[in-house]
Amino acid sequence: MKKLLVTGSSGLIGSEVCLYFASQGWQIHGVDNNQRAVFFGPQGDTRWNQQRLAGLIHGYQHHELDIRNRQGVLEILKDVRPDAIVHTAAQPSHDRAAAIPFDDFDTNAVGTLNLLEATRQACPESPFAHMSTNKVYGDRPNTITLQEFHRRWDYADSEFAGGIPETFSIDQSKHSLFGASKVAADVMVQEYGRYFNMPTCCLRGGCLTGPNHSGVELHGFLSYLVKCNLEGREYKVFGYKGKQVRDNIHSEDVARFIAAFISTPRVAEVYNIGGGKNNSCSILEAFDLTASFTSREQVYTYVDQNRIGDHICYYSDLTKMREHYPGWDITISLKDTIQQIVDAWKGRSSE
Numbered sequence: 001m002k003k004l005l006v007t008g009s010s011g012l013i014g015s016e017v018c019l020y021f022a023s024q025g026w027q028i029h030g031v032d033n034n035q036r037a038v039f040f041g042p043q044g045d046t047r048w049n050q051q052r053l054a055g056l057i058h059g060y061q062h063h064e065l066d067i068r069n070r071q072g073v074l075e076i077l078k079d080v081r082p083d084a085i086v087h088t089a090a091q092p093s094h095d096r097a098a099a100i101p102f103d104d105f106d107t108n109a110v111g112t113l114n115l116l117e118a119t120r121q122a123c124p125e126s127p128f129a130h131m132s133t134n135k136v137y138g139d140r141p142n143t144i145t146l147q148e149f150h151r152r153w154d155y156a157d158s159e160f161a162g163g164i165p166e167t168f169s170i171d172q173s174k175h176s177l178f179g180a181s182k183v184a185a186d187v188m189v190q191e192y193g194r195y196f197n198m199p200t201c202c203l204r205g206g207c208l209t210g211p212n213h214s215g216v217e218l219h220g221f222l223s224y225l226v227k228c229n230l231e232g233r234e235y236k237v238f239g240y241k242g243k244q245v246r247d248n249i250h251s252e253d254v255a256r257f258i259a260a261f262i263s264t265p266r267v268a269e270v271y272n273i274g275g276g277k278n279n280s281c282s283i284l285e286a287f288d289l290t291a292s293f294t295s296r297e298q299v300y301t302y303v304d305q306n307r308i309g310d311h312i313c314y315y316s317d318l319t320k321m322r323e324h325y326p327g328w329d330i331t332i333s334l335k336d337t338i339q340q341i342v343d344a345w346k347g348r349s350s351e
């Protein structure tokens, strides 16, 4: 039986990956210490998801480990010797990082190095998939000429009509401390690929979403927006007239791509993984879509100050992913994703 080690296993992407590979017959080892509750308070708690996995996955093995614990990470990799590693544990918030710079860097950059080096020592041939972020591009996407529409921004430059490709520069722009710690991890994951010829990849996520996100104001925009809508709670829009565009990909489509990479790995690859143009929406459009399922108007206030370094318009160019893995494509539309998030929050609030 093949063994998969997933860090951040109780989070959105980690849990989806655990379930997907378990359904394919893999033995699953999850690593998570519920740090999300420390980063974001009780609303970010992921213990419920850990329990869900234990109930759904036969023989699920949870390891209560902080990835900053270098010796602990080395021991677990040597003990389990997984056939593949999926690294999703992180301090994931752009805005939170400035208040906790050491926790952010130690988790995102140093934690990733701990895992890479432990993998090299224990099982260098095992594919290593790392969740990176589109924030590695910093605010450079904001330099692309834009066109303003009634409810959204879009690229006016035809070079980016299909979205942002992986060749876009990550250099000399404002990243936020989070973006910078993720750049360090991203480059290190590439380096372990190129330098040691290990099968690694960086997945630079747009908005990764789905019904199992513990969305909070500072992370998980769509999940949090739907939650606010259902509870009649005020959602704060920060700048750009609410027309800022995000591309949203369901966590199941992310898990399917990771499985495709692990089955036919390549060395030191980088992919922009998001919903692409078809699954993109502005905040105002997300309000409309959500209201179409809940029949509740979104209560919101507008703050005329954008989040530092926030993208005005970002959607991923999925061409490279589709070319390298032709069996993969987006299978869940934005509408279906929002419907699932609505149903999930309703279910969780009635528990």
Ligand SMILES: NC(=O)c1ccc[n+]([C@@H]2O[C@H](COP(=O)([O-])OP(=O)(O)OC[C@H]3O[C@@H](n4cnc5c(N)ncnc54)[C@H](O)[C@@H]3O)[C@@H](O)[C@H]2O)c1
Binding pocket: 007, 008, 009, 010, 011, 012, 013, 014, 031, 032, 033, 034, 035, 036, 037, 046, 065, 066, 067, 068, 087, 088, 089, 090, 091, 092, 107, 111, 131, 132, 133, 134, 204, 205, 206, 207, 208, 209, 213, 214, 220
């Ligand atoms: N969700 C998004 O929109 C998005 C977008 C781009 C990139 N990403 C990246 O994808 C990855 C997964 O994101 P997510 O949305 O699933 O996040 P999440 O917060 O839902 O899950 C991350 C999990 O990691 C755990 N964790 C955090 N620090 C840890 C540590 N030091 N030791 C052990 N466990 C720890 C948390 O408790 C949490 O359960 C992250 O690397 C994130 O930066 C996410």
